[in-house]
Amino acid sequence: MSAPPVLECAAVRKEFRGNLVLRDLDLTVAEHEVVVLIGASGSGKSTLLRCVNLLEPVSDGSIRLDGEHITDPAVDPDRVRRRIGMVFQGYNLFPHMTVLDNITLAPRRVHGRARAEAEAQAMGLLERVGLADKAKEFPDRLSGGQQQRAAVVRALVNAPRLLLLDEVTSALDPELVGEVLDLIRTLRDDGMTMLIATHEMGFARQVADRVCFLHDGAILEQGPPERVLGEPAEPRTRQFLQRIIDAGRL
Amino acid sequence: MTEADRPGGEVYRPSELQLRRERHHRRQTRRSVLVAAASTAVVGVLLVVAVTGSPGWERVHETFFDPEEAWRALPEVFTGLLLNIRLLLFCAAGALLLGLVIALLRTLRGPVFFPLRALAVSYTYGFRGAPLIIVLYLMTFGVPGLRLEGTPSVLVLGGIALVLTYGAYIAEVFRAGIESVHPSQLAAARSLGLSYRKSMRFVVLPQAVRRVTPPLLNDMVALQKDVGLISLAGPIDAIRAAQIATAQSYNFTPYIVAGVLFVLMAIPLVAVTDWVTTRAARRQSAEGAR
Known part of the structure; x- marks a missing residue:
């Protein structure tokens, strides 16, 4: 018997005040797999990530993490979220804490680890992403790219089974996008299981094992990046990619 | 360069x-x-001429600004002021604590907490509307009238009236601060596995309190002045002492002495408030400009 996939969404439905954002969406992410979600704004990419992290309750369907039904009402969401890391578009670092305190908050306050131990681990991770010298700085002293890399470290510190990345480069100045994408490539090479929503098609092509095109709350087309981005079967996918090319983003 | x-x-x-x-x-x-100097001089001269040239100035000067009377009343009024200061310290701490608790109760979600939430909401509605003097009379004359065993002194009851009234305002200030913290901060904290309570304690509240410190200090300045209303209930504070001195000499100067002492007491707190406010504003604009 093989292990269950890391993430399994079955017929996930999400309604916001009569507005259907996710329509019976199915998605599976295997261990060490990198799945990239593409699609227009409002297609449901962010909503799906927020549902997986239980930041939004689903309206129907089920989500399983390592086979455990996490959308079951009896499940404690805080326990689930410890196994999932999430990085947001706007970094969402805590402005009143240093970078180091941002990263050690969860290990110390959720896992009850000692400060010295948590800080040693955090410093190791910061070292890896080249931010060790910024550990004692407050987030507003860092560039956007540095803040986002710190946010990635904060999400990694719980050693999550799954990392969710929600448009992590959309708020960055163009010249800072590269350093964040490099970091994500490193994570991929380390075997991190990731579900990524992005507008960076070039990046999607490089990093994805599988690309899913979301349209109107459902996955319209999915497959290896060369196929979905190179020779899409669906007219809607072609339309979307054409608009991106016209905008000079590919 | x-x-x-x-x-x-x-x-x-x-x-x-x-x-x-x-x-x-x-x-x-x-x-x-x-131009500024000239207009200030004109207004100043006009004011002085209007006041000192008025028909009743002689009498007002005698009954309100008599230096001898002021000197005689000063020790008693000053002793009274010490009571005001003690009362201020306790009331400020009490009102801040009560306000914070009420503000947190109002953020609680879930049907279980409905009674607490409803209590917090009706409290802030009721006590922000109720005139302080009426609350004070109710507490200091009404409650002892019940003749319950162990009723605290009038001073404590008056302090409770102040805490109840100011707690309602302060609760709203705290709530505004909590709501001004962007929801994405709470989302980030929850995504790390922190419970709602821990997210509040470590992420939302520290940011909220920083933001509302200037308005809170302003409320403290107002409280410091309203502490003098306790004199209506009987305890001998600065204003009550001034009233007693006035009744003995038929001269109102002791009131002026008490007023000046109150202003002097307020100046440091007002200065701190201004300093904190400008510093917060500068920080805010530095963040915005980044």
Whole structure:
């Protein structure tokens, strides 16, 4: 018997005040797999990530993490979220804490680890992403790219089974996008299981094992990046990619 | 920086146009200062003439600004002021604590907490509307009238009235602060596995309190002044002491003494408030400009 996939969404439905954002969406992410979600704004990419992290309750369907039904009402969401890391578009670092305190908050306050131990681990991770010298700085002293890399470290510190990345480069100045994408490539090479929503098609092509095109709350087309981005079967996918090319983003 | 681009250096010489501009600005500034000085002098003279030239000035001068009377009343009024200060310290701590608790109760979600939430909401509605004097009378005259076993002193009851009234305002200030923290901060905290309570404690509240410190200090300045209303209930504070002195001499100067002492007591707190406010504003704009 093989292990269950890391993430399994079955017929996930999400309604916001009569507005259907996710329509019976199915998605599976295997261990060490990198799945990239593409699609227009409002297609449901962010909503799906927020549902997986239980930041939004689903309206129907089920989500399983390592086979455990996490959308079951009896499940404690805080326990689930410890196994999932999430990085947001706007970094969402805590402005009143240093970078180091941002990263050690969860290990110390959720896992009850000692400060010295948590800080040693955090410093190791910061070292890896080249931010060790910024550990004692407050987030507003860092560039956007540095803040986002710190946010990635904060999400990694719980050693999550799954990392969710929600448009992590959309708020960055163009010249800072590269350093964040490099970091994500490193994570991929380390075997991190990731579900990524992005507008960076070039990046999607490089990093994805599988690309899913979301349209109107459902996955319209999915497959290896060369196929979905190179020779899409669906007219809607072609339309979307054409608009991106016209905008000079590919 | 090289010598050449340093303004006023050996190499740099302002153009004729720039010199003309600077001369113009200097002229403008000189004119503004002169106009301001002249208008201030005119208003000042008019005020002094109107007050000292009024028909009743002689009597007002005697009954409100008698230096001998002021000196005689000072020790008692000052002793009374110490009571005000003690009361202020306790009431400020109590009102801040009550306000914070009420604000947190109002953020609780879930049907279980409905009664607590409803209590918090009706409290802030009721006590922000109720005049302080009426609350004070109710507490200091009404409650002892019940003749319950172990009723605290009038001073404590009056302090409770102040805490109840100010707690309602402070609760709203805290709530505004909590709501001003962007929801994405809470989302980030929850995504790390922190419970709602821990997210509040470590992420939302520290940011909220920082933001509302200036308005809170302003409420403290107001509280400091309203502490004097306790005199209506009987305890001998600065104002009550002034009233007693006035009743003995038929001279109102002790009230002025008490008023001046209150203002002197307020100045440090007002200065701290201004300082904190400008610092917060500067921080905010620095963040915005980044």
